[in-house]
Amino acid sequence: MNVQWQAWRDRRGDRTRVLSRQQARITELVAYARQHSPYYRSLYTDLTRDFRLTDLPPTAKPELMAHFDEWVTDPAVRLSDLDVHLADPARIGTLFRDRYLVSTSSGSSGQRAVLLQDEPMRKVANTLGALRAMPALGVGLVREIAARGGRMANLVATDGHFGGVATAEFQRAQRPSRADRLRVFSVHAPIEETVAALNEYQPAMLGGYATAQVALAHEQLAGRLRIAPVLITTGGEAIPAADRALLAQAFGAEVRNQYGCSEFMLLTFACALDRLHINDDWAILEPVDDRGHPVSPGVPSTSVLLTNLANRVQPIIRYNLGDSITIDPDICGCGRQYPTLRVQGRTNDLLELQAPDGTTVRLLPLAVTTVVDGLPGVRRFQIVQTTPTHLHIRLDATNPDAWPRLREKLTTYLAKQGLGTVEVTLDQTPPQRDPSTGKFKLVTVAKQT
Ligand SMILES: [Zn+2]
Incomplete structure (x- = not known):
């Protein structure tokens, strides 16, 4: 079945259907990993046929990075070759071996990960963005965004192959007709430079790091910045309530939270009630305590294990993200049954x-x-x-x-x-x-x- 059609059919997150979809994808992913990844083949030696996800040993970034060439399922992918690609800033957002989008991430552990997205992963990400994240904003907001030209300004770190800039540059190159509607602005650039560029660009949406957005809110209040975004999405860092209020007031915009990671960028989508729904037909999050045991909804976790059901080239299965989250115990009032979460922060903090x-x-x-x-x-x-x-x-x-x-x-x-x-x-x-x-x-x- 086609990815778009499935995503549309599952838009309400009906539990019976999503959980059976999830189970089929887990079985398929694990079989693929055992067949093509020497690392997982040896990790899963003793796995029985009727295994459950929770039977699989958790994985961690330092261990996987130490066995990178055995972790990936394409033997033509070598970390030493990737390092050459990553050392070249001109290749940010270009495909490695014409197949894989590459990014690096330090995440919560502060240790570097090199992450590859294959074509099926990119297709799932595009689909979740277009068919789930956008409609969840609500018809009124989507219309207003379109009326203001639909341009998105993303405030991110641009001086490396980071997930945000790599994805944006890749999308711009893929669809030159839409390149003008997505631009990245460096959080390290002098503020006057960013203000001037944004005044000219006039984005309808402002994404990226909250601290950079807050700095711009002060510029807007001082009258130097003159933009009218409809939507501000804050992600990548914790934001105090006062800053959130400041953003809404300075720009007269809706402020929505965002939670994702380089291992799965569209982990969640925000609904009109500003709750973060997990796309758990494609990504499974298991909150755990400091001994690795599961924690119940409503209880803050010490860390969380991620399973990415879309990516095949570099299987992410019960991978320790290090973030502290809480799964909400109730169903969201918007009617979607995808579970919602709150993010406490990164456990290294x-x-x-x-x-x-x-x-x-x-x-x-x-x-x-x-x-x-x-x-x-x-x-x-x-x-x-x-x-x-x-x-x-x-x-x-x-x-x-x-x-x-x-x-x-x-x-x-x-x-x-x-x-x-x-x-x-x-x-x-x-x-x-x-x-x-x-x-x-x-x-x-x-x-x-
Ligand atoms: Zn909701």
């Missing part, structure tokens, strides 16, 4: 602090940020763990009282967690992006040097 008796107390990033988020006078903040007993706060405040107030709230919260001896100090550096990934993290652990 989990704080591991030391109590006076020497034990380690782990704090979820979201738990810590909600203590501080929304305090009056705080425009932006960033929590940096420098040692197991020390947090540095980077602060952009409009009010001199903001720091003592924030410090008091945070130390009170920490004391309740048995962390009364953890020191909280003000960092003179303003909040900033991770220099290597270009992403902004609210809670981050300083790398040991």
Whole structure:
């Protein structure tokens, strides 16, 4: 059956049909991986015929990357050749061996992955975008986007083969007639340059990194930027409620969340109720705790395992993404039965602090940020763990009282967690992006040097 027709037929996410579709695709994927990937063949040696997905051992990026040439199912693909492709910025968004779209990702672990998308994967991604993500925005919004010219501006890191820029450049090259409707803007470019380019481009949609969008919202409020996007999709990093409100107000636009990864870009789609539905006919997410056991809906996970049912060249099966998510326990009011999720953050940002008796107390990033988020006078903040007993706060405040107030709230919260001896100090550096990934993290652990 044809991919588009199936996606259209499954648009409401009817559970019986989607789950049987899912099961058939798992069986097919595992059979393919065993036949064509030496890595999976040896990993699945003891697999019985009537296996379930949860019987399969989880996989992890460091292990897969260490066995890259055995992981892929096309023996003509070698990591050493891919590295040559990746070293050339002129090849961003071009096909490797005329077949595979390549991207690199550091993801939540900070370790590099090299990811290939084959033709079936690209077809599924296009289909999910056109037949599921767009219609879910609602007829009114889609019409308004079209009326404003339908142009999309994506604010991403462009100085490497990252998923966002590689996909956009590939699509532009594929459909030159539509190239003008999709453009990427570098988050590292000087803001005046981006403002001038956007004033000329006049996008109907603004996507990409939220911190870059927020910087543009300030430009819009100051009158230097004059654009009228209808839709803003925020993705790639956590966004505080105040920033979300600022984006909506500055641009008079709808703000929708987005969650995906280089291993499966269109993991979710946002509906008119702004809930993130998982495309689980093509991608399975299994939230797990710190021992790798499944967690129930409504409970935040420590990590999540991804199975990509579309891509064959590089099977992603129960692959540890490292993100903390919560599957919602209820069905969304929009009527679609695809499960919805909330994203807490990346597990490498989990704080591991030391109590006076020497034990380690782990704090979820979201738990810590909600203590501080929304305090009056705080425009932006960033929590940096420098040692197991020390947090540095980077602060952009409009009010001199903001720091003592924030410090008091945070130390009170920490004391309740048995962390009364953890020191909280003000960092003179303003909040900033991770220099290597270009992403902004609210809670981050300083790398040991
Ligand atoms: Zn919904």
